[in-house]
Amino acid sequence: AQSVSQHNHHVILSEAASLELGCNYSYGGTVNLFWYVQYPGQHLQLLLKYFSGDPLVKGIKGFEAEFIKSKFSFNLRKPSVQWSDTAEYFCAVKGETQGGSEKLxxxxxxxxxxNP
Amino acid sequence: GAGVSQTPSNKVTEKGKYVELRCDPISGHTALYWYRQSLGQGPEFLIYFQGTGAADDSGLPNDRFFAVRPEGSVSTLKIQRTERGDSAVYLCASSPPSGSSGANVLTFGAGSRLTVL
Incomplete structure (x- = not known):
C-alpha cells in the first residue's frame, strides 16, 4: 500500500531563510506527486505537482520540488521564505494500484x- | 459552482445520533473524494467515486460510515450511531475526467467540522 512520510512535524524559520521540507513515499510503481498547502483558516490548495518529465517542478509563490526516484523522495524547497508562508504543508502521492484505484x-x- | 461546496460547515451532535454531510463538487468533475482530517494529522482517505459508483471505499473505517452519489454530482456522507472518535473535519474534493485539463488534481472544499459530544 502507498504511504507518505514527512519528517518534520514543525519547522520554525525567520523571514528570508531557506526552506526544505522532506517527503518520502513508499510505492514501487508509477506515481503522481503533490504538495498541498493549508493556510490558517483556509482550505487545502495545490502548491505544485509532478506527473512526468523534468523532475524539478515549480509551483506557485516561488516554491519548487524535486522528484528523486532512486530515493523515493519529493522534497519541497523555497530559497527565501516570507511571513505569509506560515501554513501547514502536506505531501501526497497517487499511484496506480492493482484495482485501478486513484486515491490520493x-x-x-x-x-x-x-517569524518576521 | 466555482468551487467545492460542503454543508454544514459545522455540526455538533450527541453520541449515538445519525449525521449527514453533503458535498457539491465542481460542475463537470466526475471524480469525488471524501477524506477525514483529525487535529494534527493529514487527510485520511475514506472513499472516492467515479460518476455514481464507489471506485474505492477501502478507507471507510467501519459499517457505520456510508456514502452515496446517486446522480453523479452531489454526494452525501452518512454516519450512523456517531461516536466521540468520529469528531474530525470531513473534507470533500473533486477532479475532472481523465484526459481532461486538470485531471488527477483534486480541488478541496472547506470541510465540515463534526463534533460528537
Missing part, C-alpha cells in the same frame, strides 16, 4: 511558522 494518500503534514 497524504502525509501527516509539516507545520511551518515563519
Amino acid at each position: 494518500v497524504f502525509g501527516k503534514g509539516t507545520k511551518l511558522t515563519v
Whole structure:
C-alpha cells in the first residue's frame, strides 16, 4: 500500500531563510506527486505537482520540488521564505494500484511558522 | 459552482445520533473524494467515486460510515450511531475526467467540522 512520510512535524524559520521540507513515499510503481498547502483558516490548495518529465517542478509563490526516484523522495524547497508562508504543508502521492484505484494518500503534514 | 461546496460547515451532535454531510463538487468533475482530517494529522482517505459508483471505499473505517452519489454530482456522507472518535473535519474534493485539463488534481472544499459530544 502507498504511504507518505514527512519528517518534520514543525519547522520554525525567520523571514528570508531557506526552506526544505522532506517527503518520502513508499510505492514501487508509477506515481503522481503533490504538495498541498493549508493556510490558517483556509482550505487545502495545490502548491505544485509532478506527473512526468523534468523532475524539478515549480509551483506557485516561488516554491519548487524535486522528484528523486532512486530515493523515493519529493522534497519541497523555497530559497527565501516570507511571513505569509506560515501554513501547514502536506505531501501526497497517487499511484496506480492493482484495482485501478486513484486515491490520493497524504502525509501527516509539516507545520511551518515563519517569524518576521 | 466555482468551487467545492460542503454543508454544514459545522455540526455538533450527541453520541449515538445519525449525521449527514453533503458535498457539491465542481460542475463537470466526475471524480469525488471524501477524506477525514483529525487535529494534527493529514487527510485520511475514506472513499472516492467515479460518476455514481464507489471506485474505492477501502478507507471507510467501519459499517457505520456510508456514502452515496446517486446522480453523479452531489454526494452525501452518512454516519450512523456517531461516536466521540468520529469528531474530525470531513473534507470533500473533486477532479475532472481523465484526459481532461486538470485531471488527477483534486480541488478541496472547506470541510465540515463534526463534533460528537
